[in-house]
């Protein structure tokens with residue numbers, strides 16, 4: 001009972017008849033210094049990302065040249081028709097001597113521990129929603145944010161200090177300040193209203209908006225599925241506080257140099273085949289939140305073992321796994 005109320009709080013839904021809670025696992029596709037939304041064509045891009053989804057992920061993702069739904073040949077997500085890409089920055093541990101060590105993602109403690117890292121992805125609805133149009137992409141969050149007031153503009157970008165793999169309490173907008181026995185969970189939740197016209201915008205944000213109360217604003221009248229993902233960061237190897245900064249601060253830093261955590265952000269490029277996502281939302285699929293049951297008969301699914309097999313070679317050749325004297329790309 002405790003879990004289910006906590007998990008319903010995650011879903012953030014008063015669950016009505018026309019609601020969907022679609023939840024599935026996506027294994028790590030690649031960790032690379034590419035950012036086809038913010039820095040298309042740049043290899044390397046300024047900072048490192050961890051990416052899941054279809055293997056059409058590339059230096060550029062212009063829909064006209066690279067529609068993931070037709071160019072991808074595998075996906076690291078369980079629904080085999082989902083060639084979307086989902087990505088975030090990468091976490092590093094900063095040692096007392098000033099060097100950095102990359103933190104790995106790991107499988108979600110609720111049902112998906114067999115996943116080779118990556119993310120758990122949700123598509124949620126409360127009422128009828130219109131699935132994304134081909135070419136749709138968006139970003140939520142802002143790497144330049146450095147205060148809690150700014151971070152709270154995006155209420156679904158949060159950190160959870162995992163005492164156990166199932167902890168679902170104590171959400172916060174910055175990095176936990178004490179060691180987390182089972183790792184750190186980072187959640188990224190996107191806005192749910194769309195302007196109905198543009199599949200992208202110059203800042204990759206202004207074509208979508210949050211609800212006001214229970215309704216979409218008139219500027220963004222179309223209700224879209226809520227894309228939401230959870231990343232489990234395996235910070236357990238770094239829990240020895242004698243290695244933490246001597247000034248008492250916490251040791252984790254995002255790949256773009258943010259040691260507070262307020263700059264948390266996430267990226268999404270839609271890549272479902274045909275109307276597979278619309279059908280799943282219309283079917284009001286209700287995944288089992290406690291185990292690996294996606295529970296959505298309209299979707300074709302693959303096993304976690306098969307999601308682990310879909311990976312990409314890194315494009316940017318650089319050492320990201322040594323104790324590094326600076327973050328890849330040079331952010332301090």
Ligand SMILES: *[C@@H]1O[C@H](CO)[C@@H](O)[C@H](O)[C@H]1NC(C)=O
Pocket residue numbers: 055056057058059312
């Ligand atoms: C990425 O794009 C380049 C051309 O820009 C292409 O040669 C390469 O095969 C693509 N990689 C993947 C994994 O699709």
Ligand SMILES: *[C@@H]1O[C@H](CO)[C@@H](O)[C@H](O)[C@H]1NC(C)=O
Pocket residue numbers: 095096097098099243323
């Ligand atoms: C810095 O500290 C880490 C963690 O204690 C250690 O593994 C690494 O070898 C150290 N590097 C240098 C250059 O001292």
